[in-house]
Amino acid sequence: MVKNKGDLELLYTSTTAKLLQHLYALKTYQECGILRPISLQLAPTSKCNLNCGYCSVKERDFNEIPLESLKITIDNLCSLGLKAVEITGGGEPTLYPHINELIGYCDKKGLEMGLITNGTQLHRVKKENLDKFSWIRISLNPDQVRRYDIPEIKGTLSFSYVWRDKGFDQKRVDWLQDMVEKYEPAYIRIVANCLTVEEHDRFERIASKIKGRRLFTQSKLSCVTESPCYIGFVKPYLAEDGYFYYCTALVLLQRKLLPEYRMGHMSEVRRIWDEMKPADKTHCEDGKCFFGEQNDLLALVKKKIPHKNFI
Secondary structure: OHHHOOHHHHHHOOOHHHHOOOHHHHHHHHHHOOOOOOEEEEOOEOOOOOOOOOOOOOOOOOOEOOHHHHHHHHHHHHHOOOOEEEEOOOOOHHHOOOHHHHHHHHHHOOOEEEEEEOOOOHHHOOHHHHOOOOEEEEEEOOOOOOOOOOOOOOOEEEEEEEEOOOOOOHHHHHHHHHHHHHHOOOOEEEEEOOOOHHHHHHHHHHHOOOOOOOEEEEOOOEOOOOOOOOHHHOOOEEOOOOEEEOOOHHHHHOOOOOHHHEEEEHHHHHHHHHHOOOOOOOOOOOOOEOOHHHHHHHHHHHOOOOOOOOO
16 A cells, blocks of 8 residues: 555655545545546647557557647636646657647646656757646657757656566666766656566566665556546546546556547546546456556545544
8 A cells, every 4th residue: 555655656656645635526525426637647649759669559540639629628627627737648749749739728727737758859849838847757768769868847857667578687777877867857767567467576576676766666557446446537538539538557558548448538528527437347457457546545435434533
C-alpha cells in the first residue's frame, strides 16, 4: 500500500495519496454518489517520430482529435470541475499540429498542465508555452535518440526510463546518472516494460541495486480487486480516437483501444458523468491493473460502517 512507497513516488506519480488530497470530491461521492473529473489524461494524436520496440501504443491506427472538438470537450469537463490536464500519448503529443493552441486554451481555462513526451520535438512548442506546464516528464530511449537537447523550463523536469531485458547494465545506470547531473531533474522513474508482465519481479530485483537520490523504481501493475472500477470518472483517459476510456491499463497492455472499455464519446460528457456506470472488468487480468488501490479507496469511502465515530 501507500505506506511502502518512497517519497518521490508519492509526490510525483498517481497514487491513493494524490486522491486523498481531494477530500471534497470523496465527501461528495460518499454523500451523493457523484464523482467528477479532476485530472484528464489527453492523447491528442497517435503520430510519433520514434519506433520504440517496447512501446505500448506503437500498433495503433492513426487518429487525431480536431482542435475545435477538443475545446468543446474541455469546456464541458471544466463545467464539471476539471482541474488538470496531462497531455500524453497516443503518440508523441508535441507532434499534434495544434499543440500550441491546445496549451494556450488549457491555460486560458485555468487548468494545470503536465506533459509526457519523448523529448525530441520540444522545439515545436513555444518557449512561453513550455513554461506553462507544471511538470514535463521525458521518456528516455538512448537506443533511439543519440543526443537530447532539453531546454530549461520553469516547471518540474523529470525523466522516465523503461527497463528491457538485456538492456539494463551498469553502462545504462551510468548514462542515467549522467543525465541527472546534466539536467538536474527532480527524479528519474525506472519502470518495467508493461508488455512483459512476467518480468516485473525480476525487474524489481535488478532495479533495487540502483543507487541515487533522484532515482526510484515503480511497478504499476497490481491485482484486480473486487471493488467496482470508477477511477475513470476522476481520472478519465481521452484517446486520440475521440473516446473516453475507464483506464489506461488494458489500453496499454493490449496495444489496442478496446471498445468494451469506452466510457463514451467526447461529445457525450454530460451523459457519461450523469449515468456513471462502473467499468465491466470481464476482460481485466490479475497483475494487469494500474488503479486497484484507488478503486479500493473509492469503495471504502462508500462503505456503510456502523459506529463510525469510534475510531
